[in-house]
Amino acid sequence: MINLEIDGKRVEVENGRTVIEAAHQLGIYIPHFCYHKKLSIAANCRMCLVQVEKAPKPLPACATPVAEGMKVFTASEQAIKAQKGVMEFLLINHPLDCPICDQGGECELQDLAVGYGGSASRYQEEKRIVLPKDIGPLVAAEEMSRCINCTRCVRFGVEIGGMMELGQAFRGEHAEIMSFVSDTVDSELSGNMIDLCPVGALTSKPFRYTARTWELSRRKSISPHDSLGSNLVVQVKDNRVMRVLPLENEEINECWLSDKDRFSYEGLNSNQRLTKPMIKQGGKWQEVEWQVALEYAANGLRQISQGAGAEHIGALATPHSTVEELYLLQKLVRGLGSSNVDFRLRQSDFSADGKQTGAPWLGMPVAEINTCDRFLIVGSFLRKDHPLLASRVRQAVKKGAQANVLHAADDDLLMPVANKMIVSPAEMTAQLAQVLKALATIKQATLDASVQQVVQSVTPSAAAQAMANSLASGERVAILLGNFAQQHPQAAQLHLLAQHIAALCGGKFGFLGEAANSVGGYLAQAVPGAQGLNAAAMLAAPRKAYLLLNVEAELDTADALQAMNAMRKADMVVVLSAYKHHAAEYADVLLPITPFTETSGTFINTEGRVQSFKGVVKPLGEARPAWKVLRVLGNLLNVAGFEHDSSEAVRGEALQGVDVAGKLNNALRGLNAQAAASTPAGLQRVADVPIYFSDAIVRRSAPLQATRDAVQPSAYMHSTALGKLGMKSGEIIMVGQGQGSARLKIVADDTLPQGVVRVAAGHAATAALGAMFGIVTVERA
Amino acid sequence: MEKITNFFKSFLLLELLKGMALTGRHFFARKITVQFPEEKTPQGFRFRGLHALRRYENGQERCIGCKLCEAVCPALAIHIETEERDDGTRRTTRYDIDLVKCIFCGLCEESCPVDAIVETRVFEYHGEKRGDLYYTKPMLLAMGDKHEEQIAKDRAADAKYR
Numbered sequence: 001m002i003n004l005e006i007d008g009k010r011v012e013v014e015n016g017r018t019v020i021e022a023a024h025q026l027g028i029y030i031p032h033f034c035y036h037k038k039l040s041i042a043a044n045c046r047m048c049l050v051q052v053e054k055a056p057k058p059l060p061a062c063a064t065p066v067a068e069g070m071k072v073f074t075a076s077e078q079a080i081k082a083q084k085g086v087m088e089f090l091l092i093n094h095p096l097d098c099p100i101c102d103q104g105g106e107c108e109l110q111d112l113a114v115g116y117g118g119s120a121s122r123y124q125e126e127k128r129i130v131l132p133k134d135i136g137p138l139v140a141a142e143e144m145s146r147c148i149n150c151t152r153c154v155r156f157g158v159e160i161g162g163m164m165e166l167g168q169a170f171r172g173e174h175a176e177i178m179s180f181v182s183d184t185v186d187s188e189l190s191g192n193m194i195d196l197c198p199v200g201a202l203t204s205k206p207f208r209y210t211a212r213t214w215e216l217s218r219r220k221s222i223s224p225h226d227s228l229g230s231n232l233v234v235q236v237k238d239n240r241v242m243r244v245l246p247l248e249n250e251e252i253n254e255c256w257l258s259d260k261d262r263f264s265y266e267g268l269n270s271n272q273r274l275t276k277p278m279i280k281q282g283g284k285w286q287e288v289e290w291q292v293a294l295e296y297a298a299n300g301l302r303q304i305s306q307g308a309g310a311e312h313i314g315a316l317a318t319p320h321s322t323v324e325e326l327y328l329l330q331k332l333v334r335g336l337g338s339s340n341v342d343f344r345l346r347q348s349d350f351s352a353d354g355k356q357t358g359a360p361w362l363g364m365p366v367a368e369i370n371t372c373d374r375f376l377i378v379g380s381f382l383r384k385d386h387p388l389l390a391s392r393v394r395q396a397v398k399k400g401a402q403a404n405v406l407h408a409a410d411d412d413l414l415m416p417v418a419n420k421m422i423v424s425p426a427e428m429t430a431q432l433a434q435v436l437k438a439l440a441t442i443k444q445a446t447l448d449a450s451v452q453q454v455v456q457s458v459t460p461s462a463a464a465q466a467m468a469n470s471l472a473s474g475e476r477v478a479i480l481l482g483n484f485a486q487q488h489p490q491a492a493q494l495h496l497l498a499q500h501i502a503a504l505c506g507g508k509f510g511f512l513g514e515a516a517n518s519v520g521g522y523l524a525q526a527v528p529g530a531q532g533l534n535a536a537a538m539l540a541a542p543r544k545a546y547l548l549l550n551v552e553a554e555l556d557t558a559d560a561l562q563a564m565n566a567m568r569k570a571d572m573v574v575v576l577s578a579y580k581h582h583a584a585e586y587a588d589v590l591l592p593i594t595p596f597t598e599t600s601g602t603f604i605n606t607e608g609r610v611q612s613f614k615g616v617v618k619p620l621g622e623a624r625p626a627w628k629v630l631r632v633l634g635n636l637l638n639v640a641g642f643e644h645d646s647s648e649a650v651r652g653e654a655l656q657g658v659d660v661a662g663k664l665n666n667a668l669r670g671l672n673a674q675a676a677a678s679t680p681a682g683l684q685r686v687a688d689v690p691i692y693f694s695d696a697i698v699r700r701s702a703p704l705q706a707t708r709d710a711v712q713p714s715a716y717m718h719s720t721a722l723g724k725l726g727m728k729s730g731e732i733i734m735v736g737q738g739q740g741s742a743r744l745k746i747v748a749d750d751t752l753p754q755g756v757v758r759v760a761a762g763h764a765a766t767a768a769l770g771a772m773f774g775i776v777t778v779e780r781a
Numbered sequence: 782m783e784k785i786t787n788f789f790k791s792f793l794l795l796e797l798l799k800g801m802a803l804t805g806r807h808f809f810a811r812k813i814t815v816q817f818p819e820e821k822t823p824q825g826f827r828f829r830g831l832h833a834l835r836r837y838e839n840g841q842e843r844c845i846g847c848k849l850c851e852a853v854c855p856a857l858a859i860h861i862e863t864e865e866r867d868d869g870t871r872r873t874t875r876y877d878i879d880l881v882k883c884i885f886c887g888l889c890e891e892s893c894p895v896d897a898i899v900e901t902r903v904f905e906y907h908g909e910k911r912g913d914l915y916y917t918k919p920m921l922l923a924m925g926d927k928h929e930e931q932i933a934k935d936r937a938a939d940a941k942y943r
Binding site: 098099100104142208209210211212214215 | 871
């Protein structure tokens with residue numbers, strides 16, 4: 001520890017800290033632009049110059065390490081003169097366009113110019129002009145003359161985003177921030193550059209010129225997209241969401257936000273919003289009053305439960321629904337006498353059901369990811385499915401952790417990967433068993449009987465051996481199963497093997513949850529239990545009636561074709577949705593519900609953190625919060641226990657006395673590993689859910705849909721396999737799966753293993769195909 | 782003694798004569814009554830009357846939608862909505878002043894960085910319904926177009942004091 005004195009106040013800080021950090025510890029503010037607590041030190045803005053005793057010249061506080069007995073003066077005559085001088089230099093080339101600048105009102109340069117600058121400029125010469133640049137649909141770089149070259153955006157790209165997409169070119173007065181040869185900024189975290197930019201050089205394109213910062217009211221909310229549960233500040237004007245900013249929470253999203261969370265709000269007021277209840281009569285849709293629609297739905301459900309039997313009713317919800325919605329949905333269905341309720345729509349293997357000891361979760365707090373030194377990431381499109389968790393893994397790797405990856409696709413994680421095994425989906429369990437065997441040999445441990453059989457049948461490859469060595473040498477190991485592993489047809493096997501690997505290396509084992517409420521769904525009991533049918537079974541054996549909560553059957557399910565067949569066969573489909581969508585074809589009633597901004601609710605994120613939020617704007621049109629709709633449906637169907645008058649009451653009932661932390665458990669009991677079936681003949685499908693097609697809101701966000709991540713999906717194959725078929729990259733081909741087929745462009749991708757075709761799910765272009773896993777054919781169109 | 786003085790004062794109608802003298806002085810003095818509306822009072826170049834939105838000489842509207850006037854307005858009489866115009870500039874899609882709320886303090890004019898919103902010398906206007914005094918952007922621009930000459934002259938006269 002080092003003792004020093006700042007402005008006469010004594011402070012004790014760790015060795016290696018800088019003066020600016022010591023000052024912040026004392027609560028003394030030192031003006032700065034380029035310094036940011038999460039980024040490396042650049043010391044190029046010079047705004048933080050302070051006077052240090054015995055130093056002949058002022059020193060930058062952000063880059064000066066503390067020293068014993070140091071005396072720092074932040075407001076001495078020399079310091080003030082230096083700050084004033086720096087400010088005058090910064091303003092020389094800064095345009096005087098604050099009145100039209102979107103940053104105006106929240107601009108660090110504006111604030112510091114008032115606080116530390118002179119009252120007038122002495123500069124009479126011409127100002128420099130930097131030409132505007134188009135760097136994509138999210139970040140506007142239209143007024144680069146405003147840039148003060150602090151390089152925060154550049155450092156963010158390199159250090160947090162993992163990819164240098166913006167850089168500083170040229171020198172001196174000609175220095176400017178630009179992307180590589182008119183390339184766009186495509187990082188899934190690019191929106192953070194807008195927050196980081198201390199001036200108005202990088203601003204939000206969708207928000208451009210729509211409001212001034214002082215007009216917006218700030219309301220807290222929780223992200224409904226990925227399983228991290230990022231804390232949001234939703235900014236509202238005239239009952240409309242104008243933009244979304246991060247709410248700093250060091251334990252979850254730090255000060256960052258993924259683009260998905262930040263720009264999805266543009267989908268909230270999409271013209272596809274459903275604003276009036278509708279019923280289909282004689283094949284035609286009619287707008288009706290709530291009372292009529294609800295009674296119609298209730299009657300339909302009542303008739304089926306009394307006629308065919310309640311087991312012919314199935315309820316499906318997305319994991320993006322709140323705890324309250326999921327709880328009332330399952331209560332309603334169970335009240336009718338059916339246990340067919342599920343929220344795990346993209347899961348295809350349910351053999352772990354009944355053998356789980358709790359709700360699958362991350363297995364550790366989110367913040368602990370940064371401290372791990374070995375990772376085994378199984379089946380995850382990590383960057384696209386969990387942008388901020390990927391960033392945390394990246395930070396850990398930067399500090400020396402080793403990342404090991406077992407997956408069916410080799411997407412660039414933008415971090416060094418120590419060992420990777422990229423194999424076809426069918427081979428994944430065998431590969432994981434090899435790692436387990438190699439690890440057991442290293443640790444000289446005898447394996448549990450449940451996995452003995454599988455492990456004996458495999459011989460570890462060199463890659464599995466290397467991976468086992470890496471895991472065995474770690475002190476804080478994390479085994480993480482991604483969305484792909486959870487959707488895998490042998491998900492339970494992967495789960496079991498991963499559990500044993502984690503046990504052998506004494507590490508943490510967890511699931512990177514698929515969506516905002518992947519844990520909450522279990523705690524709200526929106527799972528079928530022993531009596532009911534799970535999501536896959538409900539669609540495989542079509543029910544007579546379906547209750548869909550937020551679900552777009554062809555996009556949100558594991559097998560689009562099967563789901564659509566089931567919907568078409570049903571007598572009664574009640575759709576609770578915020579949007580008009582394909583349900584118009586198969587549904588009988590459309591009940592308009594509200595997205596997360598217009599309702600109160602609770603999400604339980606992947607680390608088991610219960611986060612409730614309030615509605616930030618009024619519901620659009622006649623849409624109503626889904627918990628209210630379900631509550632009234634419960635009343636109309638005479639189901640007992642539907643007297644809640646607030647979402648808090650529903651939450652209270654759902655989570656009352658539930659020890660959330662105690663309910664989280666990844667362990668499987670009583671499941672035996674089975675030797676993997678031989679690799680099936682034919683091309684296996686590898687299906688990712690593209691980042692901007694993962695839920696109803698992002699699908700309708702125009703700026704996100706304009707990004708490179710949202711282009712029309714193609715089919716990808718290894719070029720050798722493509723050559724064998726006699727096709728060329730870029731050709732339009734026909735991908736067939738079962739009875740379905742889709743015309744797609746085929747693109748060679750040599751990072752894919754042989755024998756697989758990568759075709760995204762969750763997109764209209766591929767919705768005619770079947771299951772996310774399985775055998776597909778590729779033919780000339 | 783006082784009683785006697787008062788007796789003589791009231792007896793000689795002294796108070797009355799004093800009053801008559803005042804009336805008499807004004808009877809012959811120069812008249813200052815202005816016969817409105819046939820005659821007008823003189824106005825200063827800083828007169829704060831009805832608002833107007835100005836244009837540049839090339840016809841381009843001045844307002845850039847910075848909303849400083851909206852923010853400064855103590856009566857919350859201004860309502861502005863903006864968007865990015867096709868040429869990439871920041872422009873208003875809506876600029877309303879509710880004259881029923883307006884207190885004619887002139888702060889909007891003072892806050893405007895481009896001299897777009899100004900108060901003209903026009904004070905003779907009326908509305909027959911409440912809504913008539915809700916001035917929208919086209920009405921304000923029309924005011925500006927009509928009185929631009931006078932507005933420009935007044936700004937020029939005031940320039941040296943700003």
